[in-house]
Amino acid sequence: NAGVTQTPKFQVLKTGQSMTLQCAQDMNHEYMSWYRQDPGMGLRLIHYSVGAGITDQGEVPNGYNVSRSTTEDFPLRLLSAAPSQTSVYFCASSSPGIRELFFGEGSRLTVL
Amino acid sequence: AQSVTQPDIHITVSEGASLELRCNYSYGATPYLFWYVQSPGQGLQLLLKYFSGDTLVQGIKGFEAEFKRSQSSFNLRKPSVHWSDAAEYFCAVGKMDSSYKLIFGSGTRLLVRP
Numbered sequence: 147n148a149g150v151t152q153t154p155k156f157q158v159l160k161t162g163q164s165m166t167l168q169c170a171q172d173m174n175h176e177y178m179s180w181y182r183q184d185p186g187m188g189l190r191l192i193h194y195s196v197g198a199g200i201t202d203q204g205e206v207p208n209g210y211n212v213s214r215s216t217t218e219d220f221p222l223r224l225l226s227a228a229p230s231q232t233s234v235y236f237c238a239s240s241s242p243g244i245r246e247l248f249f250g251e252g253s254r255l256t257v258l
Numbered sequence: 259a260q261s262v263t264q265p266d267i268h269i270t271v272s273e274g275a276s277l278e279l280r281c282n283y284s285y286g287a288t289p290y291l292f293w294y295v296q297s298p299g300q301g302l303q304l305l306l307k308y309f310s311g312d313t314l315v316q317g318i319k320g321f322e323a324e325f326k327r328s329q330s331s332f333n334l335r336k337p338s339v340h341w342s343d344a345a346e347y348f349c350a351v352g353k354m355d356s357s358y359k360l361i362f363g364s365g366t367r368l369l370v371r372p
Contacts, residue, residue: 150301177358186267188348188362189302196358204359236301240358245290245309247360251301 148172152237152250159227159257167222167253169237177240178220179247182206182233189236195220227257260285262349264363271339272371279334279366281349289351291332292360293323296346305347308332319343344370 153168171178179194181204191204195214209231211223220239224231234254238247263282271277283289290309294302306317313325323334332349346367352360 179358181362186364188262188264188364189350189360190362191359194359246292246304246307247302247358249294249302 150237150239150248150250152235152253154253155251156254157256159224159255161228161257163227164223164225165227165255166224167235167237167255169220169222169250170218171220171237171239171248172218173239173241173248174217175239175241175244175248176217178214179204179238180210180212180220180222181236181238183236183252184233192222192235224255227255229257231255232257260351260361262351262361262363264347264349264366266366267364268367268369270369270371273341274338277334277336277339277343277368279347279349279368281332281334281363283330283332283349283351285330285351285361287353288327290353291323291325292350292352293317293321293332293334294348294350295319296348296365298345302348305334339368339370341370341372344368 150171176197180192181189183189190206193212195201234252237250261284292307293305306315308315308325346365348365349363350360
């Protein structure tokens, strides 16, 4: 039971570099989302998708891009990393009727 | 504005003692309510959820929570804490409809004294 898989688990970037955080789910869930977790702030929604080809912004979308070309995958792209993007990132998925989010184990990103 | 407040940043209890973690929310309609637990270096695991019906909800690992509409609260309780319960706990509200967006509280870190 893989569930929601995130890669990489750890990444260090320099300011201005780009990278992609990968998220894949094998549960055929329509809904996928990205959250970031910062100390004292809980989790905040970055972007979400309700199906292949459909994405929308969450609470803190600036500096991040997403796309959803398949049901299984929902990558998060940082085009020009900034120290303010140092955080732990969580991908989550769900489907109608399930009524809960399933989370990956997180990706810890440090931007120097 | 929609929000979730967890007023306690840290709570320390002795092993075997009872536990209550507070959660208050502000939401336009009757929300779906959740408690998640995060062990160090791990993802989030769902403890329990409330949608409707009985306001006392039982979850995994011996946890329960009570929805009180008049107080806009959804406090998490456990009668006897185990050392393995040391973790961070997040309350969340949202609507599990087409948006599936959850609003999280800032979390409460539970420390357990032996």
